Amino acid sequence: MGKPTGFMEYGREMAANRDPRERINDWQEFYQKLPEEGLKKQAARCMACGTPFCHSGLMIKGMASGCPNHNVPPEWNDLVYRGLWKEAYLRLIKTNNFPEFTGRVCPALCEGACTAGLIGSPVTVKSIECAIIDRAFAEGWVLPQPPATRTGKRVAVIGSGPAGLACAAELNKSGHWVTVFERADRIGGLLMYGIPNMKLDKKAVQRRVELLAAEGIKFITKTEVGKDYPTDELLKNFDAVVLCGGATKPRDLPVEGRNLQGVHFAVEFLSINTKSLLDSQHKDGNFISAQGKDVLVIGGGDTGTDCVATALRHGCKSVVQLELMPQLPKERTTNNPWPEYPRVLKVDYGQQEAAALYGEDPRRYCVLTKKIVGDAQGQVKEVHTVQVEWVNEEGRLVPKEIAGSQKIWPAQLVLLAMGFVGPDDSILDQLGVDRDERSNAKAEYGMFTTNVKGVFAAGDMRRGQSLVIWAINEGRGAARACDRYLMGDN
Known part of the structure; x- marks a missing residue:
């Protein structure tokens, strides 16, 4: 001290x-x-x-x-x-x-x-x-540190987000030959394409990837295992496989007008924006532009905030962020004592920017989307909502619509930022990996082993949508479990 x-x-x-x-x-x-x-x-x-x-x-x-x-x-x-x-x-x-x-x-x-x-x-x-x-x-203290010796064992890591990179780093330190497969054109997963550049500069991601490559990790991009690389070849060519593909299925909004032009998942909006930025500083035009539009973001959380901030940088006409849940308190309540994580209202960077530009926080609480309406050309033009109150029914809080609270919001761009519901099905189905009740790869925390011998799972693909620090934790744990499988428990 x-x-x-x-x-x-x-x-x-x-x-x-x-x-x-x-x-x-x-x-x-x-x-x-x-x-x-x-x-x-x-x-x-x-x-x-x-x-x-x-x-x-x-x-x-x-x-x-x-x-x-x-x-x-x-x-x-x-x-x-x-x-x-x-x-x-x-x-x-x-x-x-x-x-x-x-x-x-x-x-x-x-x-x-x-x-x-x-x-x-x-x-x-x-x-x-x-x-x-x-x-x-x-x-200059951060230098490549390749292992002194190699075990000769080969491990495939599927997915290059924080779980995949942490897993690959630890397995490589143990002396195994590690190959990371990534279906996108750049390594980094959500670190590269899920988080905007103003929040995490992609030079920082690329710098770390280059360090890992210098330590001996092999990266293969533009290759989706199960589609571009057969899963049976994967099991033949590697001594073990660690699935770190993330929870990439976005939660949809089943309302009238969902399929209108101008209604997009937030992850699509954010990822192709970053790709266009990195490829050409947006000169190629290969992104969903919010310029001059009334933007409606449905869903709170970090992803919703990132959508708000990105739309502002495009030069949107206005931006509103709708949340179904009530506003959190400004200070801890008695049922949220220390050392629990404080469930209190936070004003993140996107809300700060919107408030500075428009004079108010863009968030609106207890709002339920009823339908999305388009024009004659099939382009979204407005969103119809109703206010709700949360009431206790048989010990469970449920939203109840408030009579006369209907509202119509102008919107030429609607972004769905309501989280993710699980991993893509393809590779899990092809490998025959069992699922849990939430459709994630079934693997016990601490063991990370699936029902398929030599196949492990970690990160959001195993635990569901979570935080970068949890992904790193899981990647490290899966690497330890995989190393024990390859070399014996010691």
Whole structure:
């Protein structure tokens, strides 16, 4: 513990992000960083608790409290406070393969369980983590570390999102020859195409991919296993297979007018926007443009926020984000005590930008979409909704429509951002992998083994839609299980 009284002397301080009105004119990251002295003071706020919860990863009421990957913020906070940045980097990467990703896009479960947050504000763990890894890259400390020896075993990892990359990295460290198959044209999965560039710069993703390749991992793009590469060949050519294909089926909206032109899944809108940006800075026109349109985003969460922010950068006429659930409280309620993850209202970057431009938060709560209406050419022109109230029926909350609350919203672009319902069927069906009740690959957490010998599953493909930190955790765990299968339990 660098400064025993630090948490009493210093308040929580975050670097101000770039001005919303400025940043909506480009696709660069909106984050800014505190100077080194400021970061040291923030690190000094860490209390070095006798029983820290920040790295516990406990499941409480179905939510993780603390980091599922069991990162140890007290240790690297102390090292940052003492100016030992390289040592902090070495401690950080013992538990996290990709802190440059989690330091940018993780919701910071660690901060939700920080003891300082019990009576005040939590330590700025996420921003310190990001500062450590960014400095490590700047100083040249992050170098390829190929294994000294090889086992001769060959492993195929299907999917190159955070679970697939973490799994491949760990298996490669163990000396196995690893091949990662990706159906898109670039490696990274949701890190590359699911998260907009202003939130996670794709140069950071590509930099990590190049490091992994230099360590000996083979990447194959534009290849969908089960379609471009037969699954029977997969089982013949590799000693083990780890399925990390993600939960890629978006939840649909079964209402009248769903198939009108201008109604798209959010993942389609976001992914082809990023591809066009990377391919040509949008000069090729191969993206769904929101320019000059009234945009309606149906669904909250990170994906909805990303749609709002992307539409603003296109130059939309207006943007509204509809949420079926009620607005969360601004502070913890009595039934959401520490160290549970705080279920409180947050204003994310997209909402900040919309408010700066239009004068109000774009979110509207307790709104149910009834139908989508188009013009004579089959193009969406408006969305009809009704307000609902949530009532308790036999111990279960259900939405009830409020009479006279109907509303018509103008919309020439409707984006469905209501989450994902499971993995694609093709490869699981072809391999004969059993499913759980939610259609995910059936594999016990900690074991990661499916019913097919030598085939493992991890990440969103196994647990359903989740967070990047959970994907990294699962990828690491599946790699350990796969290594035991290949080499024996030792």
